[in-house]
Amino acid sequence: RQRDLHCRDCADPVVFDASHHTLNITLLHCVLMSMLIKGSGARVHVNVTSSMMDSGELEFRGDFGASSQILVAGSTIVTTSDHAILFVKFTLSAKMTLLLLDNYIEGNRHAVYFINDVVVDGGGIIVKGNTLSTTKDDDGVESSVCVNAVAVKNGGYFDVENNTMGSAVGVILFGDTTVSSAGLLRVADCTFVGGTEIFDPALVYLSGSVTLEGGAQWRVEGNSVGAASVLTIQYSWQRIYLSGSGTTVALAKNRQVEGNALFAKLFKSNTIVESPARFVVGCNLQGDEEVSYDGVFPEGVEVFRCGTCDDDAACYMPGTELVDRSSCSCSCKDGWHGASCLPLEVPDAVVPPAAERAVDGDTSCVVNQTLKNLTLKMWKTHHCYAGVTFSGMGAVLTFFLNSMPLHLPINITLTGCTFREGAALQ
Secondary structure, three states, X not given: OEEEEEEOOOOXXXXXXXXXXXXXXXXXXXXXXXXXXXXXXXXXXEEEEOOEEOOOOEEXXXXXXXXXXXXXXXXXXXXXXXXXXXXXXXXXXXXXXXXXXXXXXXXXXXXXXXXXXXXXXXXXXXXEOOEEEEOOOOOOOOEEEEEOOEEXXXXXXXEEEOOEEEEOEEXXXXXXXXXXXXXXXXXXXXXXXXXXXXXXXXXXXXXXXXXXXXXXXXXXXXXXXXXXXXXXXXXXXXXXXXXXXOOEEEEEOOEEOOOOOOOEEOXXXXXXXXXXXXXXXXXXXXXXXXXXXXXXXXXXXXXXXXXXXXXXXXXXXXXXXXXEOOOOEEEEXXXXXXOOOEOOOOOOOOOOOOOOOOOEOOOOOEEOOEEOOOOOOOOEOEEEEEOOEEEOHHHEEOOXXXXXXOOOOOEEEEEOOEXXXXXXXX
């Protein structure tokens, strides 16, 4: 019932028919030059640990069956492509989990990108302990985590927690977001450094409406941001709509450590809270001063100050047995986790140290050739071309210094070379 693939030097595509099995795929200490893992409805456990990618994309595509698990942990995914980790037509079946833990992930436009709508049904997505960054900063929507649209339901969760983010936007929700039937959407304990060359950096950026109902929760809490807003809604026609018992938005204990950016940019008339749902805001700081919420939130939003305890801001109430208001701490019911009694628990990821990557020290030169298509190998110390003609758009010679073994001397030599018909040196 179980099949295992342990990959150390994987070059060619590997295809399995696992329709009646649980397929375990383990990539340990691998050096990847782009990789696609495509689901076809079967239950799959994918483990990418202590591996490295410095070109192409790590792409997950298709339908991964019920109770599947994808884990990417302790890896370095740095790419010159637009996206480092990409999810395409990606279906999370019931009770499936996706875990991105303790990685360094860098792409041009998005570090982690869900290109299609995402439905989380009873399972969960956890993005925790990562360094997420982008290299471009030209149109203001480069992001650490980008989701086209998301629906979280039936106790499912989408948790972005304790990450360090360096991009124009931390988390961007491009399409409409729906959280229902006790679902949880959470951005917590992250450190966000917004891009300095854009006009509107934000930790959480909405380019669509958000609907919460049926005991759902959206929590933005405990984050630290630079010269950026904590929450921004792009257009006046977008709305935040809350309804139903237990439905809660908590925007609490966030800090803007520098600059004078607005704490939150909302349209008051489009923030609708139908009792008994709650929207609670409190103990957010700009520097060492508590934020003023004048003119930011509409009636129906409940504001509390530092030094007071709001049950919904302190604890995830569905999992809370008791709130001690003197210490503002939560006692959890059985099966609930953490200081806030959340429905999710991050498993202990035993991440072995990454193997040191062997450096190609070949010092030979390419001599007297005409090159029309060119793919450079970055992880080497010597690049030598003598009397070479680079011809056409496919012969753009591009060196990415941050993808080279810079702990060693790097030698790039071009002697008597010709660039023509669109070829270039970058």
